[in-house]
Amino acid sequence: AFIKACRQHGIGQKFTRINRPQTNGKAERVIRTLMDMWHSKIHFKDCADRRIQLFRFINFYNTVKPHKSLNNATPYEILTAYFNQPICKQH
Secondary structure: HOOOOOOOOHOOOOOOOOOOHHHHHHHHHHHHHHHHHHHHHOOOHHHHHHHHHHHHHHHHHHOOOHHHHHHOOOOHHHHHHHOOOOOOOOO
């Protein structure tokens, strides 16, 4: 029933790699962040509103919120800096 409901809503199932507990830890951390910073703070009108609010939160988290682990940059800033580097060094 769970797998069928997920498929009906376009949710794919993924498993962590065998003998890689750190992978599961990363997934758990993402879920905790979502619960702490987003889901527990907002009252949703319905499922459609929840989806809209989730997209807004993901955008905020990746483009506005500074991350301590990135020296107070956003993931977007880090990726932009990376992709703006020259492909080849000039001689």
